[in-house]
Amino acid sequence: MSGGWNTVESDAGVFTYLLEGLGAKGVQFEELFALDEDDLYRLSPVYGVIFLFKYLSGDDKAGKNSKQPEDGEYDFEAVENMFFAAQTIQNACGTQALLSVLLNQSDKLALGPHLTEFKDFTSGLPSDIRGECLSNSELIRTTHNSFARASPFVDETQRTATGDDDVYHFIAYTPVNGTLYELDGLAPAPISHGPCTLETFPSAVLPVLQRRIARYPTTEIRFNLIAMVQDPRINARAIGDMDTLQAEARKRDAWRWENALRRHNFVGFVGELAKEVTRAKLTAGESEYESWIEGAKARTKSQRETNRKRGIEE
Structure with missing residues (x-):
């Protein structure tokens, strides 16, 4: 730098x-x-x-x-x-x-x-x-x-x-x-x-x-x-407010994740991903490629729903 x-x-x-x-x-x-x-x-x-x-x-x-x-x-x-x-x-x-x-x-x-x-x-x-x-x-x-x-x-x-x-x-x-x-x-x-x-x-x-x-x-x-x-956690710890402590823990976890993403340059990754997607489309053919895309979307949606439920339970 x-x-x-x-x-x-x-x-x-x-x-x-x-x-x-x-x-x-x-x-x-x-x-x-x-x-x-x-x-x-x-x-x-x-x-x-x-x-x-x-x-x-x-x-x-x-x-x-x-x-x-x-x-x-x-x-x-x-x-x-x-x-x-x-x-x-x-x-x-x-x-x-x-x-x-x-x-x-x-x-x-x-x-x-x-x-x-x-x-x-x-x-x-x-x-x-x-x-x-x-x-x-x-x-x-x-x-x-x-x-x-x-x-x-x-x-x-x-x-x-x-x-x-x-x-x-x-x-x-x-x-x-x-x-x-x-x-x-x-x-x-x-x-x-x-x-x-x-x-x-x-x-x-x-x-x-x-x-x-x-x-x-x-x-x-x-x-x-x-x-x-x-820091809201100071008063929350003093009075035993577990709801606030858990909410603040989730907030800070999200902040850490977002800050980690800010440090990375994803241009190279996106470029390689685009190459692989194009290669897969040319190899598999249009109909199989579309089926593959829809399957990937369904799996992503299912994973997001699972993560959301886990986040609520935690």
């Missing part, structure tokens, strides 16, 4: 295991399918959310060349008392947004030795140098890239955005020192959105997200929102 940063998907399973790969414990991500305050409160404690969106055509990237952002206010003084890093490399914004929540909630979460050392080392540095430290961290880059979808056609280190490309970006929202902050590595400073605590975070962040989405045409639906929450 090259020394660059590859793109990762905005996916709860990817981000949860990315965190664990970096050594953090006791947290996971949950996808949010609606901007519903009650749903967010049900996930409490919610340490922050990560928002993926498409840049508007002609948008000034996070207001970098503006005196103030479109919503909220830049808080340049806050940088000294929180973790805020400038994004200095392409494709790193997903992991950077994740760390923007995690490292600002370090008093409530178990970071693990590597991230604790990284936070302590960068705590007195300006945001641009923090960004360089993040981009040059071998552990963070390697862990990030281990969740990138394999592609035999695109070298992400050479990818450049043109005016015709859809460009997407991750940012984070989290409460720090009694204030709701928007943390965007392309912005010159954290963006303050007013008073907020961990307890009031769901009701404080949703109006900010709604205003941001309202800037887009009503036909635009390409947004994704995931929340960093406490």
